[in-house]
Amino acid sequence: MAEGGCGESQKPATVFDFLSKIVRLLQDEEALQPRRNDQVVQFQHPRELQELLPLALNKDPLPDDDIVEACRQVIKYSVKTNHPYFFNQLYGGVDMYGLAGTWISESLNTNQYTFEVGPAFTLVEHAVLTHTLNMFGLANGDGIFCPGGSISNMYGIVLARYKKVPDIKTKGLSSAPPLVAFTSDDGHYSMLKAAHWLGLGTDNMIKVKSDNEGRMIPSELVACIQKALKAGKQPFFVNATAGTTVLGAFDPFEALADICTEYHLWLHVDACWGGSLMLSKKFSSVLKGISRADSISWNPHKMLGAPLQCSAFLVREKGLLHHSNAAAAHYLFQQDKFYDISYDTGDKSVQCGRKVDALKLWLMWKARGDSGLEKVVDNAMECARYFCDRIRNRPGFRLVIPEFQCTNTCFWYIPPRLRNQEETPEWWEKVNSVAPKIKERLVLAGCLMIGYTPLSHKGIKNFFRMVVTCQPPATVEDMDYVIEKIEEYAIDIV
Amino acid sequence: MAEGGCGESQKPATVFDFLSKIVRLLQDEEALQPRRNDQVVQFQHPRELQELLPLALNKDPLPDDDIVEACRQVIKYSVKTNHPYFFNQLYGGVDMYGLAGTWISESLNTNQYTFEVGPAFTLVEHAVLTHTLNMFGLANGDGIFCPGGSISNMYGIVLARYKKVPDIKTKGLSSAPPLVAFTSDDGHYSMLKAAHWLGLGTDNMIKVKSDNEGRMIPSELVACIQKALKAGKQPFFVNATAGTTVLGAFDPFEALADICTEYHLWLHVDACWGGSLMLSKKFSSVLKGISRADSISWNPHKMLGAPLQCSAFLVREKGLLHHSNAAAAHYLFQQDKFYDISYDTGDKSVQCGRKVDALKLWLMWKARGDSGLEKVVDNAMECARYFCDRIRNRPGFRLVIPEFQCTNTCFWYIPPRLRNQEETPEWWEKVNSVAPKIKERLVLAGCLMIGYTPLSHKGIKNFFRMVVTCQPPATVEDMDYVIEKIEEYAIDIV
Numbered sequence: 001m002a003e004g005g006c007g008e009s010q011k012p013a014t015v016f017d018f019l020s021k022i023v024r025l026l027q028d029e030e031a032l033q034p035r036r037n038d039q040v041v042q043f044q045h046p047r048e049l050q051e052l053l054p055l056a057l058n059k060d061p062l063p064d065d066d067i068v069e070a071c072r073q074v075i076k077y078s079v080k081t082n083h084p085y086f087f088n089q090l091y092g093g094v095d096m097y098g099l100a101g102t103w104i105s106e107s108l109n110t111n112q113y114t115f116e117v118g119p120a121f122t123l124v125e126h127a128v129l130t131h132t133l134n135m136f137g138l139a140n141g142d143g144i145f146c147p148g149g150s151i152s153n154m155y156g157i158v159l160a161r162y163k164k165v166p167d168i169k170t171k172g173l174s175s176a177p178p179l180v181a182f183t184s185d186d187g188h189y190s191m192l193k194a195a196h197w198l199g200l201g202t203d204n205m206i207k208v209k210s211d212n213e214g215r216m217i218p219s220e221l222v223a224c225i226q227k228a229l230k231a232g233k234q235p236f237f238v239n240a241t242a243g244t245t246v247l248g249a250f251d252p253f254e255a256l257a258d259i260c261t262e263y264h265l266w267l268h269v270d271a272c273w274g275g276s277l278m279l280s281k282k283f284s285s286v287l288k289g290i291s292r293a294d295s296i297s298w299n300p301h302k303m304l305g306a307p308l309q310c311s312a313f314l315v316r317e318k319g320l321l322h323h324s325n326a327a328a329a330h331y332l333f334q335q336d337k338f339y340d341i342s343y344d345t346g347d348k349s350v351q352c353g354r355k356v357d358a359l360k361l362w363l364m365w366k367a368r369g370d371s372g373l374e375k376v377v378d379n380a381m382e383c384a385r386y387f388c389d390r391i392r393n394r395p396g397f398r399l400v401i402p403e404f405q406c407t408n409t410c411f412w413y414i415p416p417r418l419r420n421q422e423e424t425p426e427w428w429e430k431v432n433s434v435a436p437k438i439k440e441r442l443v444l445a446g447c448l449m450i451g452y453t454p455l456s457h458k459g460i461k462n463f464f465r466m467v468v469t470c471q472p473p474a475t476v477e478d479m480d481y482v483i484e485k486i487e488e489y490a491i492d493i494v
Numbered sequence: 495m496a497e498g499g500c501g502e503s504q505k506p507a508t509v510f511d512f513l514s515k516i517v518r519l520l521q522d523e524e525a526l527q528p529r530r531n532d533q534v535v536q537f538q539h540p541r542e543l544q545e546l547l548p549l550a551l552n553k554d555p556l557p558d559d560d561i562v563e564a565c566r567q568v569i570k571y572s573v574k575t576n577h578p579y580f581f582n583q584l585y586g587g588v589d590m591y592g593l594a595g596t597w598i599s600e601s602l603n604t605n606q607y608t609f610e611v612g613p614a615f616t617l618v619e620h621a622v623l624t625h626t627l628n629m630f631g632l633a634n635g636d637g638i639f640c641p642g643g644s645i646s647n648m649y650g651i652v653l654a655r656y657k658k659v660p661d662i663k664t665k666g667l668s669s670a671p672p673l674v675a676f677t678s679d680d681g682h683y684s685m686l687k688a689a690h691w692l693g694l695g696t697d698n699m700i701k702v703k704s705d706n707e708g709r710m711i712p713s714e715l716v717a718c719i720q721k722a723l724k725a726g727k728q729p730f731f732v733n734a735t736a737g738t739t740v741l742g743a744f745d746p747f748e749a750l751a752d753i754c755t756e757y758h759l760w761l762h763v764d765a766c767w768g769g770s771l772m773l774s775k776k777f778s779s780v781l782k783g784i785s786r787a788d789s790i791s792w793n794p795h796k797m798l799g800a801p802l803q804c805s806a807f808l809v810r811e812k813g814l815l816h817h818s819n820a821a822a823a824h825y826l827f828q829q830d831k832f833y834d835i836s837y838d839t840g841d842k843s844v845q846c847g848r849k850v851d852a853l854k855l856w857l858m859w860k861a862r863g864d865s866g867l868e869k870v871v872d873n874a875m876e877c878a879r880y881f882c883d884r885i886r887n888r889p890g891f892r893l894v895i896p897e898f899q900c901t902n903t904c905f906w907y908i909p910p911r912l913r914n915q916e917e918t919p920e921w922w923e924k925v926n927s928v929a930p931k932i933k934e935r936l937v938l939a940g941c942l943m944i945g946y947t948p949l950s951h952k953g954i955k956n957f958f959r960m961v962v963t964c965q966p967p968a969t970v971e972d973m974d975y976v977i978e979k980i981e982e983y984a985i986d987i988v
Contacts, residue, residue, distance in 0.1 A: 067591060108572045170697045369552055369553050
């Protein structure tokens with residue numbers, strides 16, 4: 001890692017010294033543990049930020065001091081997702097132990113594909129997958145860490161397809177009957193992207209109607225299946241969701257599993273967001289029936305605070321991952337190695353090189369234990385419930401879903417001048433512009449980040465989606481702060 | 495990031511203190527910059543290693559000291575890929591600036607999907623992609639960072655398919671004519687996995703014969719295209735390779751581009767391995783014609799030493815990435831944001847959450863400049879050429895490809911007792927077992943790691959593949975060391 005040249009001598013301690021400077025910089029810039037009175041973001045519009053950052057790449061090298069200064073500018077203008085007032089996405093701050101895990105795996109810079117180059121990481125991945133499979137009730141299953149939930153969900157579809165029509169692996173879809181899959185209209189858009197990439201076509205990813213709370217309606221699924229069958233198509237896959245992206249809804253897994261059994265369909269559960277509730281005795285009941293799934297995606301990088309990316313794909317049937325995805329490359333998966341090659345897991349993957357994503361979760365789990373992870377999940381849920389309860393009857397606030405479902409709380413804020421008026425389409429158009437305007441003000445002030453969105457397929461106009469995650473652990477005072485800030489910044493909005 | 499609980503107070507400096515311990519541990523364990531007299535690996539067989547590592551996850555938390563000790567064990571038994579004597583894969587050690595980039599981006603834990611949450615990273619990705627596109631001669635193109643070369647290559651196939659038959663996005667492949675793609679028989683196996691996942695079927699990824707050096711034979715490609723056309727199939731995509739995985743061959747891009755023009759086929763170049771030669775005036779001539787490609791995959795995490803994962807996908811036609819892949823999720827890509835939403839690049843991606851992979855390359859490039867990166871590439875090439883020249887006429891060594899092609903050198907070692915014999919099939923069977931045996935001894939001794947493989951489709955038995963990368967910079971003495979060690983550990987092998 002030294003400057004080097006053929007024969008040039010190494011300078012010991014250079015790497016350590018430089019990295020130590022970077023760690024000190026992260027600390028000095030309050031990037032490791034921002035305080036409540038720091039800004040969540042120092043917002044600059046794209047064109048202005050382009051001027052502020054030293055973006056250009058040049059012919060000649062720069063001295064280390066300039067590099068440290070460039071890092072300082074990047075840190076300064078980055079969003080502090082680990083700030084206590086960042087509630088903008090389905091992820092937030094990082095767990096300290098998880099972060100340590102990434103620093104180690106990045107330093108050791110290796111690959112999950114063979115035991116040969118990743119002996120410790122291979123066993124760590126196996127240990128954390130085994131513990132996870134047990135937790136979800138798939139004790140005899142298999143799994144793999146993936147670069148994010150969208151690709152984890154694609155694994156589910158590919159395995160389901162391979163199971164239904166194995167020949168598609170070699171012959172392709174053009175010789176197969178038209179396959180159709182199902183997801184709810186509140187399910188994640190990755191299902192559409194997957195249908196495109198995997199060659200099914202987005203028209204063949206049927207969107208099943210969900211109820212007002214965002215849960216797939218089982219009778220609607222049956223109707224969609226029967227309609228597809230009548231049209232000569234071949235249903236093969238149902239995606240259920242544990243914690244929908246916007247409303248935080250949990251599909252009725254037992255009912256959906258019954259339907260999948262009846263029609264011989266693969267049941268995948270996209271638990272990328274809500275799967276972390278499995279860690280909580282108090283809140284896991286919404287996941288009842290998930291253990292009947294054929295496959296599950298879970299992103300510890302979301303609610304739980306593992307550093308991005310940390311996404312586990314789990315499958316009930318052992319061996320299927322390998323059978324479906326293997327290409328048996330000789331140069332990597334030699335059959336005449338001197339160790340037990342059943343530990344070479346890379347051929348289960350659609351990737352060749354695969355980042356080490358297991359270590360961070362393993363360290364978090366070791367350091368906190370089941371009980372510690374349960375505690376941070378419970379805290380996120382309790383804070384979100386407190387928030388939900390506090391705004392339920394508060395003037396100007398209106399919940400999109402009256403009941404508490406998950407740590408995402410969806411609500412409109414109706415500014416004083418729009419209250420007590422007839423709710424005409426024109427009135428809703430005005431409400432529609434409220435959240436974007438408040439959001440703009442909050443970001444420019446740098447005091448709070450929460451998201452907003454419409455739900456167009458439900459005919460619902462822009463509302464706030466406030467998301468509590470496990471890291472940094474929220475407090476009830478933080479919840480009160482959000483209410484205060486929204487009221488403060490909305491005071492003069494029409 | 496504190497221990498937390500609803501309302502529990504934070505402990506300032508905790509995160510910094512803990513991470514500082516981890517950095518010190520990495521230094522103490524010689525993991526940041528291993529010395530030549532350290533072991534590359536302290537090998538343990540899987541079952542023994544299972545006993546040595548504290549793998550279990552438990553109900554209760556562990557104290558921080560135990561976590562640090564667990565990290566020490568993981569580091570101890572991990573392969574030191576940044577050791578000067580690790581020549582085992584198409585990646586090796588990490589560039590110190592790149593490593594700093596990952597520590598920063600992991601700490602700031604955010605996502606590339608919107609300018610909103612990744613303002614600085616969005617601009618950094620744009621800057622490094624622009625510089626890269628210019629370097630490859632695709633100045634008006636577009637690009638995206640991907641989780642590895644296999645997925646980068648899939649992007650190429652998906653865009654080519656969308657360009658040829660846009661309706662496949664909505665209708666799927668079952669209504670389309672049978673599409674076929676082409677790659678060489680020495681091309682990377684990710685093409686087969688892609689054909690499976692994307693629904694083409696592996697039978698429709700036609701393997702075109704390559705010459706003895708591993709280069710696709712243009713007349714064979716034409717023959718394959720014509721055969722497919724006669725069979726009523728629709729050719730749409732050719733994958734050329736810049737630096738094949740095993741032999742390090744460069745396909746004849748000009749000739750392949752001419753064929754693709756004639757038959758209206760998309761030309762993708764898998765330059766994951768060899769693309770780094772573009773940085774070198776001395777060695778880039780092998781890439782002549784690559785600027786005629788419709789798309790290119792390049793992995794700076796391979797030869798160049800960017801930390802895993804760092805894989806760029808580049809495409810000539812601007813706008814196509816977005817048109818092909820967009821799903822327009824309202825909750826993320828709101829059209830009524832207060833800033834210029836053309837900077838929200840996430841809908842170009844098949845992923846939703848996307849890791850920040852650009853910062854590490856940007857920092858490396860800023861710190862070293864074009865000239866510094868050229869220097870490390872030239873050094874790797876010069877060392878590999880020196881190695882190749884030294885073994886060309888050395889007793890017992892035999893090059894698989896007589897001419898120097900890239901930093902992968904493929905060779906057999908014939909132990910003394912097998913020399914000067916008739917090269918019968920039985921003799922080759924004996925030679926076939928030499929590389930695995932020497933490899934075992936080298937790994938058990940922990941003094942050197944190099945790979946081996948057969949090339950079965952060429953009827954070639956096990957040989958060594960020795961790979962030089964840019965980090966840590968190799969020396970001629972390191973090359974001599976490899977020869978010495980092989981001879982030393984092979985002395986009594988039959």
